[in-house]
Amino acid sequence: MNALSIIIKREFSSYFATPLAYVFILVFLVLSSAFTFYLGQFYERGQADLLPFFNFHPWLYLFLIPAVSMRLWSEERKTGSIELLLTLPITLWDAILGKFLAAWAFVGLALVGTFPIWLSVNYLGQPDNGAILAGYMGSWLMSGAFLAIGCCMSALTKNQIIAFILTGITCLFLVLAGFPMVLNFFESWVPSLVLDLITGLSIISHFIAISKGVLALTDLVYFFAMMVLWLYLTHLALAAKAAD
Amino acid sequence: MIKVSHLVKQFGPLTAVNDLSFEVGPGTVLGFLGPNGAGKSTTMKMITGFLTPSSGQVSIHGHDIVAARQAAQTRLGYLPEGAPCYEEMTVKNFLTFIAEVRGARGTVRNQWVDRATDTVSLRKVLDQRIETLSKGYKRRVGLAQALIHDPDVLILDEPTDGLDPNQKHQVREMILSLSDQKIVIISTHILEEVSAVCSRALIISDGQIVLDDTPQGLRARAADHLAVSLKVDDLDPEALKIACQALSECERVEIAEGGLVTVFPVPGSSGLLMALQMLIADKGWQVAQLQQHEGQLDEVFRQVTLEAQR
Secondary structure, three states, X not given: OOHHHHHHHHHHHHHHHOOHHHHHXXXXXXXXXXXXXXXXXXXXXXXXXXXXXXXXXXXXXXXXXXHHHOHHHHHXXXXXXXXXXXXXXXXXXXXXXXXXXXXXXXXXXXXXXXXXXXXXXXXXXXXOHHHHHHHHHHHHHHHHHHHHHHHHHHHHXXXXXXXXXXXXXXXXXXXXXXXXXHHHHHHOOOOHHHHHHHHHHOHHHHHHHHHOOOOOHXXXXXXXXXXXXXXXXXXXXXXXXXXX | OEEEEEEEEEEOOEEEEEEEEEEEOOOEEEEEEOOOOOOHHHHHHXXXXXXXXXXXXXXXXXXXXXXXXXXXXXXXEEEOOOOOOOXXXXXXXXXXXXXXXXXXXXXXXXXXXXXXXXXXOOHHHOOOEHHHOOHHHHHHXXXXXXXXXXXXXXXXXXXXXXXXXXXXXXXXXXXHHOOOOOEEEEEEOOHHHHHHHOOEEEEEEOOEEEEEEOHHXXXXXXXXXXXXXXXXXXXXXXXXXXXXXXXXXXXXXXXXXXXXXXXXXXXXXXXXXXXXXXXXXXXXXXXXXXXXXOOOHHHHHHHHHHHHHO
16 A cells, blocks of 8 residues: 555545535435436436436536535645645655545545436436446546646635635636637637637536547546646645645 | 754745754754744744755755655654644544554554554543544644654654643653654743753744753853842841842842842852852851742843844
């Protein structure tokens, strides 16, 4: 066991030492089911797939993921335990990745907890389980990208509320980037190259592709690149101002 | 051996630590003394590798804290100010985590946890969550994690701050009981602590060392070092004052309320007490009170830190 896995283990179990884990999982399950059945018209559509389930994940993650990520570094900075953590003989990357991977695994666990929906759809019809698996993968990758953003924002401030809001806003921008209302706003005054870039940044377009069962390399690269980028920014932020 | 040379830390326009240099060898308990905001904690944060110095070097047993941070950090244990830890964990889980991060596995890990638990007497609360513990116990948990790998170097930032007198005593006993092969650096603004545990004291003010001496050496700088207070039955304090002023060892005499006469020695002389005793025997005085002063540390502290700020 190396330093990274020890930190993952500690971080992961710390979720369950407080009510946070249980509240999060409960809220996630209740809301994802409610959205699927009421707003998504799961029955009325009469199709055996989980699109109505996955379609709401970006919106659900917009406020649930910041709630998980806001404490990652803010809390350490506020209580001063960051001083303890970063004077242990580990690298800064061990600490950053340990926290991130534990959070990602935790969200993954919540996602696994939605399996009754998968059972229901299999009971009701013959869905394409490969596509459903891809949908789960896409949702998990998206949560990873959101969490990486949350890590970075949490590293910037001692205040968890600020971390929550900054993460929510950044994620909202990335979700909305592919929507006409945002694109129309930029269309008239930015060069088409920038407009393409904004569209390309959109989480939604990459997520929708995967949730329909198409695991394209570009989408995978997009999500992993997001995680690498934001974790790298976390590293920069902590190296520069961990002590403030 | 810890070597600190020309250490500087700047936060924007503020210079928190300004060209600090010193060396400490094994068997020393070094006290960092200084007013709040003098740069004690900042210096400790640089020695432990939490903060990167703006310039200057720190080496711990030959390992540079910036270039070979992890190698240096394996040799040291650190209690940050306020003893922060992961409060949602139980004491046992927390200590196990620290032991594992520091490389202990299986039985070695359990031995480390056991040893640290016993050193700071945590056995009773081992399965309690840290957040439920009293301040004194929390501080002990912080000390336990700093000690767990039996490091050569211990850096303790205000280890007794906020503790009650009994707890302070325990922590000091513990620091004293540590192997005399270690280097211990503690920061404090409590002066009695310096004489209680330190073998050497650095007074820091405005990020600079203003005094580097033993606690005895510090006392020797006090104005009342080796001064003698006395009270004689049936003798007017004024008459006593005149009699004392005749002594060659006497610099000046003060009379306090209640008639206590304090005789201050000529700087450098050490025979004042003896001379006074001879005087007393000679005159056949009935002495009600006789006391030699060691020197007030807080006076020295105030004197040197205020001088430095001027």
